[in-house]
Amino acid sequence: MNNVNQIIKNSKESVLKTMSKMDFFTENDLNSLDLVKIGLLRKNSVYRHGVTRFLPKNKWSSKVPDPSCVKVVDIHPLLLNYEWETYREIIIFHEFIHCLGYLGHNKQFYKLESLWPTINQKDTLGRKFMEVLKLKNSTWKWICPKCNLKVLRQRKSSGKYICKKCNCKLIDEAI
Template sequence: MVMMVKAKKSQLEFMETLRLFVIEVMDGFDIWSDDQLKSLKKINLGILRKNATQRHGVTRWKKGVKHPECVDDVEVVELHPRLLTDEWKPYAAWVLHHEFVHALGYFAHDSKFRALEKLWPSKESPTMGSNFTEMLRRDRATWLWVCPTCKREFPRQKQGNGKYMCKKCKQILKDVPIPASQ
């Protein structure tokens, strides 16, 4: 059983506004039926654990559903709580669109799914994911692994102890502690 995080009222309100915006944008694509778009309004919205760094959104299917086919098979769509800010709103909308495409029956990240994903009008929004991941990693990091040659930084929660090498320079990465926030 998946333990769901309880969303705050302000988070639920933000996600509901985001949902309506995303559905309105998807309505302009002229590929989804009114019934499909209307069904997206029934999906429960929730939030991921705040310590998730790799996952920005997820579509969770109802227990026992082996081969999900439609929105009725969706238990909840969850977004990372850090997305629910004005700063990350464009990316949050894109992530919710991505999850709604899954909910509408496109499970695999195949060429058809990617074509539907690319219909999103903002070309910047999909590219914000790597910056979001980097921000999450830096927030949780207690160490930076730093290349002495190119100065690239890799935020981590554990020391590397000389075990890791920069892919670019082939130099052993140095461990630099990150001071605890005051």
């Protein structure tokens, strides 16, 4: 088994183990989640850190989807790094709730999500993770020569953008 598969397998086991202590999910929920395949998102994805992809609806008939209707849960490849372990498990747990048929981000969903022991770190870690991804995917800095505002972008501004504060044309600097 290669490293990626090993990390995914361990994370899944760890998430399911934590879920088994929550007194909400049934044995059946956990067993069927164990069969869900976990794959990877494209590495240039910035705003999406995990996604549950269901099979086409004609392949499952039940009104409320369950884990057997899931094609794959994809997570961001950077989440496999050791330093993102906490956030990785939060994301997998989040997607597993979707797999169990809670599709929307509503009150009920967030109530379930809040059962996760480190859920209070989710927003901070998510923001941090996004910043890292933005930086990784940027090749240009747009700089205001007057106030020194810096914006990270994938393409050049080519003189088409101005600083809102100073009304100055932004200049490009390669990262």
